[in-house]
Amino acid sequence: xxxxxxxxxxxxxxxxxxxxxxxxxxxxxxxxxxxxxxxxxxxxxxxxxxxxxxxxxxxxxxxxxxxxxxxxxxxxxxxxxxxxxxxxxxxxxxxxxxxxxxxxxxxxxxxxxxxxxxxxxxxxxxxxxxxxxxxxxxxxxxxxxxxxxxxxxxxxxxxxxxxxxxxxxxxxxxxxxxxxxxxxxxxxxxxxxxxxxxxxxxxxxxxxxxxxxxxxxxxxxxxxxxxxxxxxxxxxxxxxxxxxxxxxxx
Ligand SMILES: C[S@@+](CC[C@H](N)C(=O)[O-])C[C@H]1O[C@@H](n2cnc3c(N)ncnc32)[C@H](O)[C@@H]1O
Numbered sequence: 001x002x003x004x005x006x007x008x009x010x011x012x013x014x015x016x017x018x019x020x021x022x023x024x025x026x027x028x029x030x031x032x033x034x035x036x037x038x039x040x041x042x043x044x045x046x047x048x049x050x051x052x053x054x055x056x057x058x059x060x061x062x063x064x065x066x067x068x069x070x071x072x073x074x075x076x077x078x079x080x081x082x083x084x085x086x087x088x089x090x091x092x093x094x095x096x097x098x099x100x101x102x103x104x105x106x107x108x109x110x111x112x113x114x115x116x117x118x119x120x121x122x123x124x125x126x127x128x129x130x131x132x133x134x135x136x137x138x139x140x141x142x143x144x145x146x147x148x149x150x151x152x153x154x155x156x157x158x159x160x161x162x163x164x165x166x167x168x169x170x171x172x173x174x175x176x177x178x179x180x181x182x183x184x185x186x187x188x189x190x191x192x193x194x195x196x197x198x199x200x201x202x203x204x205x206x207x208x209x210x211x212x213x214x215x216x217x218x219x220x221x222x223x224x225x226x227x228x229x230x231x232x233x234x235x236x237x238x239x240x241x242x243x244x245x246x247x248x249x250x
Pocket of ligand 1: 091126143
């Protein structure tokens with residue numbers, strides 16, 4: 001039994017469980033029915049082999065800012081119809097969706113087996129892509145740039161790695177190609193939660209991406225799990241929002 005399940009099995013005797021990181025009190029009615037049904041199962045009803053794993057997933061359907069990131073990137077892919085896509089350090093489930101109808105190359109510093117045969121997997125550092133200039137219509141990198149060069153994923157510690165990786169993304173894009181990127185943002189001084197991630201500012205993003213032309217940008221409130229007015233970006237780097245941007249190489 002996993003530690004979390006053990007804790008929940010124990011806590012449930014007090015009518016509590018830990019759910020989505022919070023201590024939740026189980027409703028008396030649910031707990032009574034749970035106990036009764038467990039007793040019946042243990043007596044052999046239905047012929048199931050039974051072990052305890054008490055769970056109570058109620059409330060709103062779980063949503064995260066990643067949903068908004070994938071939705072933003074998917075819409076750019078649909079509208080811009082790239083022939084080929086390079087995805088750098090991105091979300092696996094998103095990649096699986098993309099692979100259904102796109103020619104896709106993925107890059108990550110950690111080795112990973114391709115999930116389906118048509119996925120071309122490259123294991124290398126994003127700051128030194130082993131790919132020719134101007135070879136993709138689109139580069140996508142979701143919640144990745146902020147981690148580069150911090151050693152968290154086993155890459156070399158290099159505080160300039162995000163800028164070097166961004167230069168590489170621009171290099172491998174064809175003229176007229178698009179970069180879709182998501183990164184943490186806040187309205188203060190650029191910050192590093194060392195060695196987890198960087199938190200950028202709108203001004204720094206403008207400066208870093210200045211060789212490109214802005215196509216569209218959004219801001220997602222990570223805590224409220226919804227899009228917000230970019231003018232209302234949090235001022236606290238610990239409470240960072242997510243910047244979603246689509247930029248075009250001239
Ligand atoms: C926060 S994760 C995003 C992954 C995605 N959210 C997931 O669920 O797998 C960042 C990804 O960037 C990769 N990464 C970190 N540093 C890198 C580097 N220097 N070059 C290439 N990939 C890197 C990590 O291995 C990781 O898969």
